[in-house]
Amino acid sequence: MDISDARNRIVATADELYNAKGIQSVGMDELRTAAGVSLKKLYQEFPSKKSIVMAVLERRHQSWAEGLDARVRRAPTPREQLLAIFDYLAEWFCQETFRGCGFINSFAELGAISPEVAEYARKHKESFQAYVASLAAGAGAPGYLAPQLAILAEGAQTTAAIAGSPNAATQARQAAEVLIDAALNTK
């Protein structure tokens, strides 16, 4: 087994477990069992639980950014690229494992007591805002459009998570259409 193989499995397993049950509810022993490694190996790869949490956040960020960008690139026009954000959300919400945005959740759980987690969540959302801004700029939209669409996307995530239904994605998409067209027409 490769050295980073165990590492990857640990982080992937932690990601699943933390997403399903919350971070604080998952102990190192449960993670150890689920990942199929020894405690020794676990602490050989990571010095502490906190470092595992940060690795999970990095993994989530990469997975989100790559998945979103892949979905966006399938859209032919700049306008449809902006809307593709919400198609990506719709697909995500329909997955059985969806339990809300992992960054919002980890921020809610640990943001108040862990500055690193709070900071990482902030950076992640900042990068999403910047991504939306770049798409909006590509569509020739005024600067205020991107934050509006980002807020819609955030709201769709929490609404879908708490309501337990993916409806919010299509509702947000329709709202986004209105906002995009309004922004492009008054330009």
Added chain:
Amino acid sequence: MDISDARNRIVATADELYNAKGIQSVGMDELRTAAGVSLKKLYQEFPSKKSIVMAVLERRHQSWAEGLDARVRRAPTPREQLLAIFDYLAEWFCQETFRGCGFINSFAELGAISPEVAEYARKHKESFQAYVASLAAGAGAPGYLAPQLAILAEGAQTTAAIAGSPNAATQARQAAEVLIDAALNTK
């Protein structure tokens, strides 16, 4: 001291502490000290920490619903009533103690392991959606407007919490204006 006086102080103190540090990070002893009651009194008023959490959620729900409705009633027209939602958010975001929506936070922290908390968060958001729907109906808007505005409000809350700035309220308000006018014109 009245019987319910201690109860109220316990719940109010728990609300503050849970909001500031998260629920799981605040132990019964810290709550006891901050509220200035004995452990005996604490367990005389509430059988368990879980019941305190539920009482805090009820308190948050009432406070939110009353504060929002009071703000909305100050608005003269149905259209401005819908926008008043976002003025209420703006005022909230500017408070020093703002750390995001308490229901989103408690759902993220405990929703996966406490069905009661998850259910209460769902009910709270449902009631907010119904409230927005009643305002939208008063403005003569089509049915799809209310969910759109509710999603904007949710997104503003998480965005403001994580970014640590109240900007999202005004951005969401401007988006709401566009959505409202579009919905009212195509009717």
Added chain:
DNA sequence: CGAAGAAGAGAACGGTCGTTCTCTTGTTGT
């Protein structure tokens, strides 16, 4: 005044968690 009960303070208990230690097993290099 004295006995009885309420109430506060905090010790104690059982359980869990993050982390480390120990002991056993297996493997490798000569």
Added chain:
DNA sequence: ACAACAAGAGAACGACCGTTCTCTTCTTCG
């Protein structure tokens, strides 16, 4: 074959948390 090291399994440790128990103090009522 044997010494030496790597690694797995899980016991152990210290800290903390929710909850209960005990002891002391204060009030109150006959």
